[in-house]
Amino acid sequence: MSDVERRVLVVEDEPTIAESVAARLRAEGFVVELAADGPAAVDAARRTPPDAVVLDVMLPGFDGLEVCRRLQAERPTPILMLTARDDENDMLVGLAVGADDYLTKPFSMRELAARVHALVRRATKTAVVAEPDLLTVGDLQINRTERRVLRSGVEAQLTPTEFDLLLHLAERPRAVLPRERLLAEVWGWADASGTRTVDSHIKGLRRKLGADLIRTVHGVGYALEAPR
Numbered sequence: 001m002s003d004v005e006r007r008v009l010v011v012e013d014e015p016t017i018a019e020s021v022a023a024r025l026r027a028e029g030f031v032v033e034l035a036a037d038g039p040a041a042v043d044a045a046r047r048t049p050p051d052a053v054v055l056d057v058m059l060p061g062f063d064g065l066e067v068c069r070r071l072q073a074e075r076p077t078p079i080l081m082l083t084a085r086d087d088e089n090d091m092l093v094g095l096a097v098g099a100d101d102y103l104t105k106p107f108s109m110r111e112l113a114a115r116v117h118a119l120v121r122r123a124t125k126t127a128v129v130a131e132p133d134l135l136t137v138g139d140l141q142i143n144r145t146e147r148r149v150l151r152s153g154v155e156a157q158l159t160p161t162e163f164d165l166l167l168h169l170a171e172r173p174r175a176v177l178p179r180e181r182l183l184a185e186v187w188g189w190a191d192a193s194g195t196r197t198v199d200s201h202i203k204g205l206r207r208k209l210g211a212d213l214i215r216t217v218h219g220v221g222y223a224l225e226a227p228r
């Protein structure tokens, strides 16, 4: 895997932050492209689809949330959103429009690098499944290879992270999976303060697939029901 080029698109209009993020990611072995505003980011991603995007919310042109919407409408893209400290609204809207993860400013370069590695690892891991692989739980059908999900024959459009989360739950139907475990296994990092990320993505899955599919086990986590 290390001999394969991984491309990261960094979208940030503040030159000092953009440069230090780019330098750190290049030191980690990524090929980095920079974009300083919304339209440039969308153009760059169209020209060369990146393996991951580090995306600031506050941008000239149109903002990071709009960039996220446009990129996800074209192809599933792993996105790490950078939000202002304590702007919970940006974080929630970002996750709703298809960001996979977020970091609040100011962040450490070490944390940023860890998140980008986790994002790329998850996207790659699920892309290399070679044979058609269908998982059926009740009226839910998941095609691992094509990353398609149908409920009662109706296809749902999931973000890459929503898909991974659903697959994780569906591989263990009815088992109660603690939020911390989901965070560690699906997101690749064991940080108990990030469990709200899990909640937001569960909300997205329920909106797209029906509220009865995933059961909340209060104070613990979530379980996939097997409705028929």
Ligand code: CA
Pocket (backbone or CB within 6 Å): 012, 013, 014, 056, 057, 058, 059
């Ligand atoms: Ca900015």
